[in-house]
Amino acid sequence: MSFPTASIVTSRGLCLASLICSSSGNSLLLSDAFCQHRTAFIRNISRLRTRTPKKVYWFKRMAPPVFDATEIQRKLEETPEARFMKVGPARIHESSSAFYDPLLNKFTNMIMFKGQKELAEENMRLAFENIKKIQMEKYHATTDVTAKMRVELNPLKIFHQAVENCKPVLALTPIKRGGVTYQVPVSVRDKTAEWTAMKWLILAGREHEHQIHFRETIAKELIAAFQNEGRVIKRKYDLHKQCEANKAYAHYRWSR
Amino acid sequence: MSELAKGVRWTTSHLRLLLDQATRYAGPSRTSWKGYRGVSSVSGSPRMSSNSPSDANAPRKLSGAAVSEFVKNAHLNEADPKVKVNRAMRSYLERAQAHNMFMKQQQQDFEICRRHLANMMGEDVETFSQEDIDDSIRYLLPSNLFSRRSRPLMKPPQEVFPQEKEAQFGIDGRPFRSLFYTGLPNYYQVLYDAANWTRQLDDLEDERVRKGKVPPEKQIDLTGTAWKSKDEMSKMLLEKISDHDYRRFVLTMERLLRHPYAYRVEEFIKKYRQVLIAETKDLAPPVPKKDDSGKSYAESHATKKSCHAWVTLKQGTGKYDINGQDLLFFPRVQDRTQVMFPLQFLNKLYDFDVIARAEFGGNSSKAQAIREGISRCLTAFVTSEELELMRQAGLLTHDKRVKERKKYAYTGARSKPQWRKR
Numbered sequence: 001m002s003f004p005t006a007s008i009v010t011s012r013g014l015c016l017a018s019l020i021c022s023s024s025g026n027s028l029l030l031s032d033a034f035c036q037h038r039t040a041f042i043r044n045i046s047r048l049r050t051r052t053p054k055k056v057y058w059f060k061r062m063a064p065p066v067f068d069a070t071e072i073q074r075k076l077e078e079t080p081e082a083r084f085m086k087v088g089p090a091r092i093h094e095s096s097s098a099f100y101d102p103l104l105n106k107f108t109n110m111i112m113f114k115g116q117k118e119l120a121e122e123n124m125r126l127a128f129e130n131i132k133k134i135q136m137e138k139y140h141a142t143t144d145v146t147a148k149m150r151v152e153l154n155p156l157k158i159f160h161q162a163v164e165n166c167k168p169v170l171a172l173t174p175i176k177r178g179g180v181t182y183q184v185p186v187s188v189r190d191k192t193a194e195w196t197a198m199k200w201l202i203l204a205g206r207e208h209e210h211q212i213h214f215r216e217t218i219a220k221e222l223i224a225a226f227q228n229e230g231r232v233i234k235r236k237y238d239l240h241k242q243c244e245a246n247k248a249y250a251h252y253r254w255s256r
Numbered sequence: 257m258s259e260l261a262k263g264v265r266w267t268t269s270h271l272r273l274l275l276d277q278a279t280r281y282a283g284p285s286r287t288s289w290k291g292y293r294g295v296s297s298v299s300g301s302p303r304m305s306s307n308s309p310s311d312a313n314a315p316r317k318l319s320g321a322a323v324s325e326f327v328k329n330a331h332l333n334e335a336d337p338k339v340k341v342n343r344a345m346r347s348y349l350e351r352a353q354a355h356n357m358f359m360k361q362q363q364q365d366f367e368i369c370r371r372h373l374a375n376m377m378g379e380d381v382e383t384f385s386q387e388d389i390d391d392s393i394r395y396l397l398p399s400n401l402f403s404r405r406s407r408p409l410m411k412p413p414q415e416v417f418p419q420e421k422e423a424q425f426g427i428d429g430r431p432f433r434s435l436f437y438t439g440l441p442n443y444y445q446v447l448y449d450a451a452n453w454t455r456q457l458d459d460l461e462d463e464r465v466r467k468g469k470v471p472p473e474k475q476i477d478l479t480g481t482a483w484k485s486k487d488e489m490s491k492m493l494l495e496k497i498s499d500h501d502y503r504r505f506v507l508t509m510e511r512l513l514r515h516p517y518a519y520r521v522e523e524f525i526k527k528y529r530q531v532l533i534a535e536t537k538d539l540a541p542p543v544p545k546k547d548d549s550g551k552s553y554a555e556s557h558a559t560k561k562s563c564h565a566w567v568t569l570k571q572g573t574g575k576y577d578i579n580g581q582d583l584l585f586f587p588r589v590q591d592r593t594q595v596m597f598p599l600q601f602l603n604k605l606y607d608f609d610v611i612a613r614a615e616f617g618g619n620s621s622k623a624q625a626i627r628e629g630i631s632r633c634l635t636a637f638v639t640s641e642e643l644e645l646m647r648q649a650g651l652l653t654h655d656k657r658v659k660e661r662k663k664y665a666y667t668g669a670r671s672k673p674q675w676r677k678r
Contacts, residue, residue, distance in 0.1 A: 058656070065650025069601070072648040080479045083644065084532040090650035092620055095593045096601040118588065 059088035067096040103160065107198050111205075111214070123215050128155035130219035152226065162225035166197035166232045170243040175252045184252045185243035200232045201225065342429030355420060362413035369410065386412070421494050442493040443501060446528070450508045453524060457517045471516035481529040483509060488530060536643050539652060541635035554636040558628035561658055563617025567629030569637075572609030574599075578626065579613060591623035598631040598651050602642055608634075628654065 063085045066072050076082055093105050104124065112120040132155050139151045152158055171192075172183040188196070205218035224230025374384035377392045389410050399407040424441065425431040435441040435448070464471065484492065486502040497505070505528075512518060513525060544552040553570035576595070578585040586592050595612075599605045610630060614622035631651040635643055646652055660669035667673050 059653075062653070063648075065648065065653075067601070067649050069645055072645050075648070076644065082648070083534050083536075084480060084482070086535060087648055087650050087653055089653040089655040090597070091655075092594065092624055093590060094650075095597045096649065097593045097597070099589075099593070121590075 062086040062088040064088055065090045067094065101156065103163065110198055111202055126215040127219045130216055131155040131158055131223060134219065134223060158226045159222055162222045163194065163197050165228055166200055166225050166236055167193040168196055168236050168239050170240060172242060172246065177252050182249045182252055183246050184249045185246050186253060200235055204231045341427055344425060344429045345427050348423045359413055366412055419494060440495045440497065443495050443497050447505065447508055450512050453521045454512050454515060457515045460517055474519040476519050476522045476525060478529065480532050482532055484528050484530045536647055539635060542633060544636045554633040556629045556632040558625045558632060560625040560628065560655060561617050561621045563614060563621035563625045565612055565614040565625035565629045567626060567633055568611040569630060569633035570609045574606040575609045577611045586619055586623060588619065591619050594623040594627045597627055598634050601649055602638065
């Protein structure tokens, strides 16, 4: 059973909003004067206000499926209630295969046009092939044994590290105060940072002259980002610099 | 009845007549009427015991208890020919009598129908049970209506017609408890009890803290149980509670449950919990059969969108036969992965042969339908723990989503043609 946590409504909040949650759950709109008198009473009768749950797709109400047997066993040991909860269906792209990678799937979906997923998958496969080629060349070009060991040859690892390196910590959001719009630095959630990093990588990959394929440029961008170099990393640092310059506006996030 | 409606003087003899009729059909009452009066004393000075305060306030049905009490009072007022009866009480008695008469009539009808049905089906009248009734109704009046509640049924009247509450007030029309004015006395009694217990446990905790004692590491074992659902609570309390009310009930109970001394009110908490059944219990694995060569196999049928798949899973060496071809029937790697998913997940890729026929729909639908079919067949050959693993991996849940139909005047299911107001 999962229900939204209750928010305690203060008497001040009630007076300001003139909104009273009656015992039967109906909201009554009362005048401020009346509110003043009734505040104490209301505080006693209804401290808890509940929020109605959002309407969601049916499978989002269920527990998400897990594809690793050991992880499932750990989950069952930690939360015995899991045995009594419904589990959503495994989606078409999900499986216990060693080749299934949620982040890569997300990236593939982001480079996709008009639902042509097969084409997007093919592009990613060829991009990984290019990465492999470039890294193999690098590997064979180096003569020093220790330097040779340091060359990363796994394209999937390069991809993950590249996205991780491109994640911004802060972002700018326009907030209007006194008729002027300020670019206010705010902290970014992990999911949003991940999305931004992937978007920047894709945009950098698409910025190329004709005759050069996306799969070649994205390969170069991923390798550059993996080494903390390149346009995307510069873009991240630029954003951080901008945030640093605008830090005087940071208080606009919460103040007027 | 008709006389009363006309406003004839209310006399003892009238009452007797009415009460006789009302009591005759009423079942035995659960608690005495005096239980209500006990409420004030219990809630006023609650004791710290496992008996919860609401024991005396179990919801009451429309029954003979109130009426029999009234008979007693009427007897005491024998000397006074004109008994002062409140209008509310009078209408309640009339309602009770009407309800009992109605239920009696329904019961008689049901009994006649049951016997008639048994005769029609050529069964023994005396041993014709409710299950037999359901079977014969399904046979005689077959229905494909989507909603199961819309299909014809024949149930005892007690199940069909809702139970009603007993009178909440006395002959003088005064309610027994103040919660009567909330409209949902039984529901608010539960909330009141929960809050009361929380407060008492808080006091206890304060006392223990003052003495420098730490609460013991005791916890109520609630695994496999959940709060009673809204419908169950409504049925239990004989009151219709809203979603909001129910959420408030859950919040209040959760707060009580989080208390370090909650184990002291275990009995009270468990009264509002229901036992859950493990999800894998509902699954009905297909029964494995043996073919001519002695290999066991299982069959199943699964769907996805408009695709239908008929799958046979046979003990073998990991061969695939999909519409007469092998795994390369699917040009996309994703679809091949989907077909192999259940067997790969349980490391049984080389233990079974798959023979599948998939029709209609696209390749993705076919792959998913076959995957579901294989999973379902596989349930016949796995242990209960492996079954749970499969369920947790989302292999045993049917993906019921289908394409939403196109609407007329729209370009799709929801999207509208571009339009500008002149």
